[in-house]
Amino acid sequence: MHVRQGRVLQGMWKPSLRVQEFCPPNANFNTYGTRKYSRMKITAEMDTQGTRDSQKYHHDVVVIGAGISGLACASKLLQDERFAQSKSLLVLEGRDRIGGRINAVYVDGNRLDTGANWVHGIGTDDKPNPLMKILPHKRYKVFSGAAIFKATGDNTTTSNPGGSVDTTTGKDLIIPSSIARIISSGLWETVGGLHELAAQKSPQEAKATTILQAIKDIDTFRKTYDDLPEEYHQTFGSLMQFIENMEAGPLTENTNKSSKDQSAMSLLEYAIEDFDGDQVFLQDGYIAIINEIAQSLINAKLIRLGTKVERIDWSSKPIRIYTNQGEYTTDNLVCTIPLGVLKEQRSTLFEPRLPSNKEQAIEKLGFGTLDKIFLVFKSPWWTEEPYATHLKNGLVGMLDGSENDTKISDTLMGFTEELPGIEIHKDGTVTPGLRSLTVVNLHSLTGFPVLSCFVSCDVAIKIEAMTDHQAATIVHRALTQWFGQEPPRPEAVHVTRWSQDAFSRGSYSHMIVDKSETSHREVFQHPISNDPGAVLYFAGEHTSRNHFATAHGALISGWREADSILNAD
Numbered sequence: 001m002h003v004r005q006g007r008v009l010q011g012m013w014k015p016s017l018r019v020q021e022f023c024p025p026n027a028n029f030n031t032y033g034t035r036k037y038s039r040m041k042i043t044a045e046m047d048t049q050g051t052r053d054s055q056k057y058h059h060d061v062v063v064i065g066a067g068i069s070g071l072a073c074a075s076k077l078l079q080d081e082r083f084a085q086s087k088s089l090l091v092l093e094g095r096d097r098i099g100g101r102i103n104a105v106y107v108d109g110n111r112l113d114t115g116a117n118w119v120h121g122i123g124t125d126d127k128p129n130p131l132m133k134i135l136p137h138k139r140y141k142v143f144s145g146a147a148i149f150k151a152t153g154d155n156t157t158t159s160n161p162g163g164s165v166d167t168t169t170g171k172d173l174i175i176p177s178s179i180a181r182i183i184s185s186g187l188w189e190t191v192g193g194l195h196e197l198a199a200q201k202s203p204q205e206a207k208a209t210t211i212l213q214a215i216k217d218i219d220t221f222r223k224t225y226d227d228l229p230e231e232y233h234q235t236f237g238s239l240m241q242f243i244e245n246m247e248a249g250p251l252t253e254n255t256n257k258s259s260k261d262q263s264a265m266s267l268l269e270y271a272i273e274d275f276d277g278d279q280v281f282l283q284d285g286y287i288a289i290i291n292e293i294a295q296s297l298i299n300a301k302l303i304r305l306g307t308k309v310e311r312i313d314w315s316s317k318p319i320r321i322y323t324n325q326g327e328y329t330t331d332n333l334v335c336t337i338p339l340g341v342l343k344e345q346r347s348t349l350f351e352p353r354l355p356s357n358k359e360q361a362i363e364k365l366g367f368g369t370l371d372k373i374f375l376v377f378k379s380p381w382w383t384e385e386p387y388a389t390h391l392k393n394g395l396v397g398m399l400d401g402s403e404n405d406t407k408i409s410d411t412l413m414g415f416t417e418e419l420p421g422i423e424i425h426k427d428g429t430v431t432p433g434l435r436s437l438t439v440v441n442l443h444s445l446t447g448f449p450v451l452s453c454f455v456s457c458d459v460a461i462k463i464e465a466m467t468d469h470q471a472a473t474i475v476h477r478a479l480t481q482w483f484g485q486e487p488p489r490p491e492a493v494h495v496t497r498w499s500q501d502a503f504s505r506g507s508y509s510h511m512i513v514d515k516s517e518t519s520h521r522e523v524f525q526h527p528i529s530n531d532p533g534a535v536l537y538f539a540g541e542h543t544s545r546n547h548f549a550t551a552h553g554a555l556i557s558g559w560r561e562a563d564s565i566l567n568a569d
Helices: 068-078 177-200 203-207 211-215 219-227 230-239 242-247 287-299 339-349 356-364 387-393 442-446 457-464 468-483 518-525 551-566
Strands: 017-022 039-044 056-064 089-092 104-107 110-113 118-120 140-142 145-148 157-159 165-167 279-282 309-313 319-323 326-335 366-368 370-376 395-397 411-424 430-441 450-456 492-495 508-510 535-538
Touching: 056 068, 056 319, 068 089, 068 287, 068 326, 068 551, 089 326, 104 492, 110 370, 110 450, 118 551, 145 177, 177 211, 177 219, 177 230, 177 242, 177 395, 219 230, 230 411, 230 430, 242 430, 242 450, 309 339, 326 551, 339 356, 339 366, 356 518, 370 457, 370 468, 387 395, 411 457, 411 468, 430 442, 430 468, 442 450, 450 457, 450 468, 468 492, 535 551
Parallel strands: 056 089, 056 326, 145 411, 326 535
Antiparallel strands: 017 039, 104 110, 118 279, 140 279, 145 395, 157 165, 309 319, 319 326, 366 508, 370 450, 370 492, 411 430, 430 450
């Protein structure tokens, strides 16, 4: 089974790295209580000298993008003696930092990993996940305990125009462990069943089958309804929305033309061979991995930050790259631009336009958004009474619904009426319903008194249009309903907005029903050569056959293209 959402401790900084703290002009806008929000951005001491005089700079290989795939490609090339010369290799990055969709901000001293968080399968001795060999200190924690709260339409809470919440019943919605175990097991066995069903069908059958159509054919899904008391059917049917957070793709077709996620995911999403092993949370953040990969490039001053690529002319040799910092030329260009940006700029970025098979791939692959709503508290109130007892009473194993002896939940799973959701019934029919919210207890994983709520797809777009305060209020009201009493209010909040990020336009890719094919990913693995002999390569998670939508997929794709360049001679 694979779980998507693949998104630094002080003292782990390399000598040539620095941390810059800055407050945006509207630094007060996302304070929930009284304390101000501040951010830290991670940059590197890199050579930018000479990039502002609009002269031409030629390198044997230019890599566009300093995310994990671009850094992996460039760092592997640098290990070859052919790239020992300073003019042989260069990485161009539009942001003022490295990492791409891997980033962290600091709020009141608490590190918030805004992008990739965990490793999707650490692998086995025979087939290890390569990320685990790179991570310097291998500080990680396996996701364990979860608490599930009941879906209900009862007026457990009421809200007044001022945004405060009054508890009217005092009754929490925590589901007893004995019932939660059935629900959790049913959820994860259904996800496992999707993998099995995808393996049984032909690629064309899987392409034409929505995940919703597949779910109703899974025995475990139907049996879970039989095993549960009827009062918990709504909870189980609504909790299946968790799949949208895993895949950053919609389960149902969206008729809203302004939506980025209009088409439902297909079963082909699960026709993969990913790494086995535990799903683990990187306690020092993915930045530790980024720093490890990038260090040799930083030392060699081969990364140019703040260099936004505006146009790529690949009609001749050398290929010409026009940027806001001048023009660069190369005989070998590696493009690691995210699929979301390629979708937005494919008609204007490349001159001439890309071959039709690659343009079709860009168009037909899905690209979704997964955002996080961080609530930063003075202390982890959920570890204190009476909240801790509530959670302990409902604690189950996170990934299998087994008995669990941990003291506190890593994950809270509940619902809100304030965001649109769906309920999947036993017969596979779908009706409008509550929105499933997954809230991760970062105190259990990192020691920071922070709760992180995940939202995806169209709901993420709705959240991005709100202020941070408005988004946090929805989560806080949900927590109040779940626990039957109002918990402390957060000291500060932070909301990610990956869809609005001009350098990503979303989070990661997925497979769309009746459109996306495995070949659409594989086509990027074939470089384009023009008549004079210059070559255009592609890397990134969207180019991976079996590991798309993961950080390790992006990493492996970068190595793949480096090997392609090294073996070209």
